[in-house]
Structures are given as structure tokens and as C-alpha cells.
Amino acid sequence: MKIAIVTGASSGLGVELAKRLDRETGIDIIWLVARREDRLLETAKTLTLPTRIFILDLTEPDAIRQLAASLLPDDQVVWLVNNAGMGIAGPFRDHTSDDVRLMMRLNNEVPLMLTSSLAPFLREKSRILNVASVAGFLPQPGFAVYAATKAMLISFSRALNQEMRDRGITVTTCCPNPMETEFFLPSQANGLSMSGVKRIGLESPLRVADLAVNAAKKGRDMSVSHPFAKIIRVAAKVLPASVLFWFMRRAGIH
Numbered sequence: 001m002k003i004a005i006v007t008g009a010s011s012g013l014g015v016e017l018a019k020r021l022d023r024e025t026g027i028d029i030i031w032l033v034a035r036r037e038d039r040l041l042e043t044a045k046t047l048t049l050p051t052r053i054f055i056l057d058l059t060e061p062d063a064i065r066q067l068a069a070s071l072l073p074d075d076q077v078v079w080l081v082n083n084a085g086m087g088i089a090g091p092f093r094d095h096t097s098d099d100v101r102l103m104m105r106l107n108n109e110v111p112l113m114l115t116s117s118l119a120p121f122l123r124e125k126s127r128i129l130n131v132a133s134v135a136g137f138l139p140q141p142g143f144a145v146y147a148a149t150k151a152m153l154i155s156f157s158r159a160l161n162q163e164m165r166d167r168g169i170t171v172t173t174c175c176p177n178p179m180e181t182e183f184f185l186p187s188q189a190n191g192l193s194m195s196g197v198k199r200i201g202l203e204s205p206l207r208v209a210d211l212a213v214n215a216a217k218k219g220r221d222m223s224v225s226h227p228f229a230k231i232i233r234v235a236a237k238v239l240p241a242s243v244l245f246w247f248m249r250r251a252g253i254h
């Protein structure tokens, strides 16, 4: 069985990634992973390919083992989309240790451990798509842990892409600009808000998903779809940190 796995497929970008993969050939079934069963069922209804639903809190110690144990020896993971992620904003001093641990687990430990556990099921032309963020291009006061987890994911994914090349497996890192998803819902109580600057640079999850899957099919190591994100990526490389921090203060970015 040729399997595509999408984590965080119950809302936002994950839903669009699942829908986009549904249009691909060479996939027999899409595994949809998240905590909310009703929302995963809704996603499944929008797809034409068969689906299997995994109601899992990926930060729980046994979750990844459960996913990997569901694969049969002949199964191939043709797409692994590490999309589930979370961010809590605010000064570091206000974070509880649970806040920090959860971000590090879901944004870093989970994609790394999932990739490691599923590695025996990856074959030539398997695609790994890791969803990081524009926040990973530079340190972000007021969103420090989240930005650092995404920087780690970018660094890891790019290195892994080089390592996997000789097996014909590619790793693409998707770095979206802000998208209006549940990430920004007040009910998430994660301190995030759609400030003016973020609103100007908003991009649509549908477009992000489309371009990310296209980039992964071409074996590109990065998918940076929004012009602002492209500028930030370059600016972070060429400008001194003091200038970047000055700009961020002026723009009220976190």
C-alpha cells in the first residue's frame, strides 16, 4: 500500500495539504492524524482517496510508536507531511515549562521521531514535507521559543535532505507567512493576534499547500511562497541582528 501521512489534518494548512495530495497519483490511501476526530472525519469527507484516521495527541509518549506499528511490512510511505504545530506567544518569562515542552515536542521532537520511526518505510521518490515558518528565519522576541523551534526544523530538514539524496528521498521545508487559520483563534489562548503587519502579509493556506506540494514533487529543499517571507529570509542573512530587531520593534511584530 502506498501511503501519504498528513499530521495536523484537522484544520488549517493540514486540511489543504491533504486535499492537495488527494489530487496526486501514486497514493493508495491518506492517513490523517490529529486529536479531533470530528474534524478529521470532515477532512476525510472532502477527499476522494480512501483515508484512515488516527486520533492521536502526537505529544503523548506512545503516539509515534502507535502510528509506526500500524504499517505493514510491504507498506510504503510515499508522502510524510509533518504539519502539526503549535505556537504560544509572549515573553519567555511568562511561559510555563509545559508551554515550552509542548512547543519543543510538537514542532521538533515529533517530526524528527516520526521521520526516524517511518524511515524503514520510505522508498526512492518518497517525499517528506516539513512545515516550518517564516518565523524560523530569524530570532523573534515575544515569540522566541516558537521561532527557535521552527529554525531548528529548517536546519534539520535541509541537512536531512542532503543525507537522503542518495536514497532518492527528498525533504522539503515549507515556510509560510502568517495564514488566517485556527492558529490565530482567540479560543486557542496562545497569545497570538493578527496584527496589522501580519494581516498585510497574509497568505492563503490553499496556495501555500499547492506550492509546497509542487516544490516537494520537484525535490526542492525549500518552499517559501510569500514575497514578504522571501524578503525576510534574505534580510535575515544580510542585515545585522540589531537592524532586524529595530525593524521588528517598529513594526510591532511578534
Ligand SMILES: NC(=O)c1ccc[n+]([C@@H]2O[C@H](COP(=O)([O-])OP(=O)(O)OC[C@H]3O[C@@H](n4cnc5c(N)ncnc54)[C@H](OP(=O)(O)O)[C@@H]3O)[C@@H](O)[C@H]2O)c1
Residues within 6 Å of the ligand: 007, 008, 009, 010, 011, 012, 013, 014, 033, 034, 035, 036, 039, 056, 057, 058, 059, 083, 084, 085, 086, 087, 106, 131, 132, 133, 134, 175, 176, 177, 178, 179, 180, 181, 182, 183, 184
Ligand atoms: N497560521 C500561521 O500563520 C502559520 C504560519 C507559519 C507556519 N505555520 C505552521 O503551519 C502548521 C499548521 O498550522 P495551521 O496554521 O494550519 O494551524 P491550526 O489550524 O491550528 O492547525 C494545527 C494542526 O495541528 C494539530 N495539532 C495541534 N496539536 C496537536 C497534537 N498535540 N497532536 C496532534 N495534532 C496536533 C491540530 O489538530 P488538533 O487540534 O485536532 O489536534 C491542527 O490540525 C503548523 O506547523 C504551524 O506552526 C502556521
